Amino acid sequence: MQSRNKIFDDMAQLMTNAMGVAQGAKDEAETAFKSMIDRWLADRDFVTREEFDAARAMAQKAREENEALKARIEALEAAQAKSAPEGV
Numbered sequence: 001m002q003s004r005n006k007i008f009d010d011m012a013q014l015m016t017n018a019m020g021v022a023q024g025a026k027d028e029a030e031t032a033f034k035s036m037i038d039r040w041l042a043d044r045d046f047v048t049r050e051e052f053d054a055a056r057a058m059a060q061k062a063r064e065e066n067e068a069l070k071a072r073i074e075a076l077e078a079a080q081a082k083s084a085p086e087g088v
Contacts (some may be wrong), residue, residue: 047055
């Protein structure tokens with residue numbers, strides 16, 4: 001009876017060790033894959049979300065300033081047209 005328990009204990013220990021090795025291999029594969037993806041993304045020169053949001057905010061501000069300047073030019077042209085002598 002004692003030898004039978006020893007065999008089961010040895011098999012249980014072997015399975016436990018095998019699971020530990022498998023977990024270590026999984027962790028190492030995940031790390032290697034993440035590193036490969038990070039390098040691939042860096043080579044593609046993608047922008048970060050923060051950089052994209054900053055550029056979008058600057059573009060929106062430029063559009064608003066452009067609209068304000070357009071309205072100002074139109075108002076100045078209208079004022080000039082009113083004050084210009086007829087026939088000139």
